[in-house]
Amino acid sequence: MDIFLQQIINGLTLGSVYAIVALGYTMVYGIVQLINFAHGEVVMIGAMVALWVISSLAGGAMPPVVIVLAGILCAIPVCMAVGYTMERVAYRPLRSAPRLAPLITAIGISIILQHVAMLVWSRNPLPFPQILANPIFEIAGATISAVQIAIIVLSLLMMGGLTLLVYRTKLGVAMRATSENPQVAGLMGIDINRVISMTFIIGAGLGAMAGVMVGTYYGQAHYTMGALLGLKAFCAAVLGGIGNLAGAMLGGMLLGVVEALGTGYIGEITDLCHVSGISTALAERCAEDGHMVVFGSNYQDVFAFIVLILVLVFRPSGLLGERVSDRA
Amino acid sequence: MSLLSVRGLKVAYGGIEAVRGIDLDVEAGELVALIGANGAGKTTTLKALAGMLRPAAGTVRYADSDITGVASHRLIRQGVALVPEGRGVFARLTVQENLQMGAYIRDDRPAIAQDLDKVFGLFPRLHERRAQVAGTLSGGEQQMLAIGRAMMSRPKLLLLDEPSMGLAPLMVQKIFEVVHSIAAQGVTILLVEQNALLALEAASRGYVMESGAITLSDSAPALLASPQVRQAYLGE
Numbered sequence: 001m002d003i004f005l006q007q008i009i010n011g012l013t014l015g016s017v018y019a020i021v022a023l024g025y026t027m028v029y030g031i032v033q034l035i036n037f038a039h040g041e042v043v044m045i046g047a048m049v050a051l052w053v054i055s056s057l058a059g060g061a062m063p064p065v066v067i068v069l070a071g072i073l074c075a076i077p078v079c080m081a082v083g084y085t086m087e088r089v090a091y092r093p094l095r096s097a098p099r100l101a102p103l104i105t106a107i108g109i110s111i112i113l114q115h116v117a118m119l120v121w122s123r124n125p126l127p128f129p130q131i132l133a134n135p136i137f138e139i140a141g142a143t144i145s146a147v148q149i150a151i152i153v154l155s156l157l158m159m160g161g162l163t164l165l166v167y168r169t170k171l172g173v174a175m176r177a178t179s180e181n182p183q184v185a186g187l188m189g190i191d192i193n194r195v196i197s198m199t200f201i202i203g204a205g206l207g208a209m210a211g212v213m214v215g216t217y218y219g220q221a222h223y224t225m226g227a228l229l230g231l232k233a234f235c236a237a238v239l240g241g242i243g244n245l246a247g248a249m250l251g252g253m254l255l256g257v258v259e260a261l262g263t264g265y266i267g268e269i270t271d272l273c274h275v276s277g278i279s280t281a282l283a284e285r286c287a288e289d290g291h292m293v294v295f296g297s298n299y300q301d302v303f304a305f306i307v308l309i310l311v312l313v314f315r316p317s318g319l320l321g322e323r324v325s326d327r328a
Numbered sequence: 329m330s331l332l333s334v335r336g337l338k339v340a341y342g343g344i345e346a347v348r349g350i351d352l353d354v355e356a357g358e359l360v361a362l363i364g365a366n367g368a369g370k371t372t373t374l375k376a377l378a379g380m381l382r383p384a385a386g387t388v389r390y391a392d393s394d395i396t397g398v399a400s401h402r403l404i405r406q407g408v409a410l411v412p413e414g415r416g417v418f419a420r421l422t423v424q425e426n427l428q429m430g431a432y433i434r435d436d437r438p439a440i441a442q443d444l445d446k447v448f449g450l451f452p453r454l455h456e457r458r459a460q461v462a463g464t465l466s467g468g469e470q471q472m473l474a475i476g477r478a479m480m481s482r483p484k485l486l487l488l489d490e491p492s493m494g495l496a497p498l499m500v501q502k503i504f505e506v507v508h509s510i511a512a513q514g515v516t517i518l519l520v521e522q523n524a525l526l527a528l529e530a531a532s533r534g535y536v537m538e539s540g541a542i543t544l545s546d547s548a549p550a551l552l553a554s555p556q557v558r559q560a561y562l563g564e
């Protein structure tokens with residue numbers, strides 16, 4: 001088996017999900033300079049709603065594809081409503097407050113949503129119903145599943161669609177104008193409250209899709225699943241340059257690949273048996289077990305944060321960010 | 329009946345009153361100048377008229393309705409457009425997208441396309457650079473874009489805040505030619521300027537503002553002749 005190619009495939013799959021979630025962070029940041037830490041919970045709610053709908057319908061007369069579509073079509077509006085409501089109720093009243101206030105509020109909303117989800121959907125991980133056939137294909141010594149293909153293709157379609165929306169439609173131009181100068185956007189007749197709401201709604205809709213995809217991929221959903229996923233996607237947005245759409249897409253993909261390659265090779269790289277000559281005790285252990293790994297693949301989650309730290313040190317504005325913008 | 333009629337307008341930043349109860353009228357079709365030193369409160373007045381700032385007191389009537397405190401994104405639909413101080417072009421949008429945003433409130437596509445051609449006819453430089461982002465334009469080109477963008481909304485009342493600021497003399501002349509041609513189309517204009525001579529030559533009437541209050545108001549020729557204005561604003 002080709003580990004390198006396999007980890008690239010796995011990385012692109014996960015990276016697609018990170019990219020879609022990162023877009024939600026970056027769109028909101030671009031327009032209101034707020035890091036919406038509750039965005040990960042929107043993703044979790046998307047997964048939970050889809051799981052609930054799919055489990056309820058599974059085993060009935062409907063074909064599996066229709067059931068999954070029904071799950072998605074329920075998750076999206078629920079997440080959109082959550083995204084709209086959190087902006088309307090929690091962030092809008094704080095729009096001219098010092099920026100620490102909405103940031104702390106975002107963390108608070110994230111905690112509230114997690115606990116509401118725990119009350120509604122239980123504190124245990126729930127199995128995500130695998131009702132679609134998931135054939136595995138072999139390419140050049142690696143494997144790719146139908147679910148992986150679907151995740152990558154759907155994500156690319158969503159990224160393309162969002163790019164068209166932002167660069168080719170009147171709403172998109174209005175969003176970019178508002179992000180640059182809300183007061184002058186108002187002079188043009190743009191209702192900036194509406195544009196900000198739309199931004200949260202679109203970001204949350206993408207988040208819902210990400211939730212369904214990641215739930216299907218891992219085969220489970222849990223009320224805390226949004227926290228780490230959200231944090232990693234936030235790292236991806238910063239890596240690409242927060243506020244920059246192409247940056248979020250690139251950052252997400254890169255982060256997924258770095259994480260997968262890191263996880264795939266960390267055991268081999270930190271295997272002390274490569275240097276078993278330095279001590280006789282080590283040589284004995286290696287002769288016995290063959291390996292003495294310092295960091296195993298359970299260190300998977302550190303890579304995102306290593307990347308975040310490196311970016312903050314060497315390129316604080318991110319790969320595609322022009323400047324570190326600050327709220328005036 | 330005036331198109332714009334302002335009575336007792338007060339505007340404050342926090343506790344500090346920047347505009348302290350002014351009266352001002354602009355008749356339909358007029359070009360009126362509002363002049364005054366830096367910090368007099370001219371920009372604050374225009375922002376309040378355009379709905380960017382909420383007045384602390386007073387009333388603003390426009391076309392027979394009370395528009396006091398109405399937000400800018402609604403006022404533009406009634407025909408009140410502001411070209412803000414410092415131009416306020418969207419630097420990361422292209423020239424064409426900036427002009428499209430000027431027509432945001434409209435959806436009569438053929439007429440918008442016609443108006444776009446008109447703006448490009450008035451400012452051929454903008455046509456050459458229509459696909460460039462506005463941040464790459466020179467100051468004069470940005471001012472042309474800001475004025476063109478405001479015209480895309482087909483305003484009835486155009487509020488201009490220091491269109492000549494920071495521009496080379498040749499460009500200032502060009503901008504004033506454009507202001508004249510807009511006025512000739514029948515658009516009512518309230519022009520704020522520090523360049524009092526140019527503003528009063530263009531206008532039929534003028535107001536002089538000092539520390540938040542209007543201290544003089546008269547026909548433009550009378551103001552140009554007044555010793556007070558000549559001494560304070562024309563450097564004599």
Ligand SMILES: Nc1ncnc2c1ncn2[C@@H]1O[C@H](COP(=O)(O)OP(=O)(O)O)[C@@H](O)[C@H]1O
Nearest residue numbers: 341344346364365366367368369370371372373
């Ligand atoms: N955003 C603001 N916050 C506080 N004070 C302001 C603000 N903008 C203007 N001012 C003050 O209001 C007064 C009038 O300013 P402005 O309307 O910009 O004058 P002008 O346009 O005539 O130069 C000045 O004293 C200025 O310092």
Ligand SMILES: [Mg+2]
Nearest residue numbers: 370371372413
């Ligand atoms: Mg000013």
